[in-house]
Structures are given as C-alpha cells and as structure tokens.
Amino acid sequence: xxxxxxxxxxxxxxxxxxxTLRCNFSDSVNNLQWxxxxxxxxxxxxxxxxxxxxxxxxxSATTVATERYSLLYISSSQTTDSGVYFCAVVPGNTPLVFGxxxxxxxxx
Amino acid sequence: xxxxxxxxxxxxxxxRQSVAFWCNPISGHATLYWYQQILGQGPKLLIQFQNNxxxxxxxxxxxxxxxxxxxxxDSTLKIQPAKLEDSAVYLCASSWTGAGAGxxxxxxxxxxxxx
Numbered sequence: 169x170x171x172x173x174x175x176x177x178x179x180x181x182x183x184x185x186x187x188t189l190r191c192n193f194s195d196s197v198n199n200l201q202w203x204x205x206x207x208x209x210x211x212x213x214x215x216x217x218x219x220x221x222x223x224x225x226x227x228s229a230t231t232v233a234t235e236r237y238s239l240l241y242i243s244s245s246q247t248t249d250s251g252v253y254f255c256a257v258v259p260g261n262t263p264l265v266f267g268x269x270x271x272x273x274x275x276x
Numbered sequence: 277x278x279x280x281x282x283x284x285x286x287x288x289x290x291x292r293q294s295v296a297f298w299c300n301p302i303s304g305h306a307t308l309y310w311y312q313q314i315l316g317q318g319p320k321l322l323i324q325f326q327n328n329x330x331x332x333x334x335x336x337x338x339x340x341x342x343x344x345x346x347x348x349x350d351s352t353l354k355i356q357p358a359k360l361e362d363s364a365v366y367l368c369a370s371s372w373t374g375a376g377a378g379x380x381x382x383x384x385x386x387x388x389x390x391x
Contacts, residue, residue, distance in 0.1 A: 199379075211319075211382040213381060216379040256318075263309055263321050263332065268318050
C-alpha cells in the first residue's frame with residue numbers, strides 16, 4: 169500500500185517562529201488533507217489540497233502532486249498551535265491513509 | 277451546520293466485556309467511516325459505509341468487532357469481547373461522496389480504556 173512519511177516527527181518552537189512541515193507519499197493520490205489534532209484528541213480540518221496552494225490566516229499549504237509531496241507552513245506560531253499535525257492521502261478509490269504525524273510544541 | 281456527533285466520549289471497561297460506540301454523521305453525508313487511533317499513531321481505517329452498505333471492512337477484526345449503519349444515517353461500532361490492545365480512540369468521520377473524492381470531517385472521538 170501507499171506510504172505516507174511526515175517530517176520532522178517532533179518540533180519545538182519559540183512563540184512567534186515560523187515552521188515548515190513536510191509530507192511525502194509513495195504513489196499518486198486523488199486527494200490530500202492536513203489535520204491538526206488538538207490536545208483533547210479532536211482532528212480539525214486545516215486544508216483539503218490535492219494540488220496547488222491554499223492559505224488560511226497564518227497557515228498555508230502547497231501540494232506538488234507530480235513530485236509526491238505536500239508542505240504545511242505555519243507562520244508566527246502561537247501556543248495554541250501545539251498538537252499533532254497529520255497529513256492524509258487518498259490513493260485511488262480507497263479511504264484516507266494517514267501519516268504518523270508531526271508533534272509540534274510551541275513554547276511561550 | 278452540526279458536525280459529526282459521537283458518544284460516549286470516554287469509556288472504561290474490563291477485558292472480555294463489551295462496548296458500543298455511536299456516531300451521527302453530518303446531515304446529507306452518504307459516506308461514513310470508523311477509524312481506530314492508538315496512542316502515538318495515526319488513525320487507521322476499520323470500516324467504510326456508503327449509505328447503508330459496507331464498502332471496505334478489510335481491516336476490521338471481525339471476530340470481535342462489528343459495525344452497522346442500518347438506515348444509512350447513524351452508525352454503531354461494537355467490540356465484544358474487548359482485549360487490552362483495543363484501548364484506543366475510535367473516530368467517526370463522514371464525507372459527502374465516496375472515497376476518492378470529497379473532504380472528510382471527523383467527530384471528537386470516543387476514548388476506550390480496557391483494563
């Protein structure tokens with residue numbers, strides 16, 4: 169099956185810093201989503217981005233489907249950005265396949 | 277618009293007991309998914325429904341897990357008998373269309389602890 173690799177696995181940032189999270193996938197995909205899992209465990213939709221670039225406030229994402237990767241940018245990080253960020257892809261007609269996530273800690 | 281509703285939020289049981297989780301998807305969403313998330317890992321699909329039919333249950337441990345979506349709306353996931361390794365968060369998700377298209381939205385999850 170498809171492999172979804174996220175890097176880095178862990179990241180510690182000072183409040184106000186910027187960061188880039190990466191998601192590589194081993195096969196072509198129809199769709200890609202980025203989620204933020206908050207400390208209470210809920211998965212919050214960030215981006216639905218099979219290709220191209222999208223921005224939402226301090227967050228933006230870019231997917232280059234032909235090169236099989238996606239990037240999530242977080243600017244001016246805040247403590248509320250802490251949690252786990254998951255990339256998930258849809259290969260063919262199968263449901264979402266998740267990576268192992270990037271655990272982000274933002275320190276005041 | 278109401279999101280995906282799940283209950284209970286937390287459940288603690290002893291091994292060999294049974295447990296059931298309930299999910300109500302976003303109104304109008306034809307596809308419903310149950311995922312299992314073990315601590316420190318990404319969610320893994322257990323079962324996918326399209327309306328009231330099963331599309332994919334290849335990763336559902338059918339000797340102890342069962343799920344149904346009788347009227348094509350809400351769904352129940354049951355575990356009987358539970359094992360220690362079933363301790364996890366059970367996440368329900370829904371989407372407008374089937375797999376391969378459409379954005380998935382998740383509920384808050386049901387956290388199960390098996391003692």
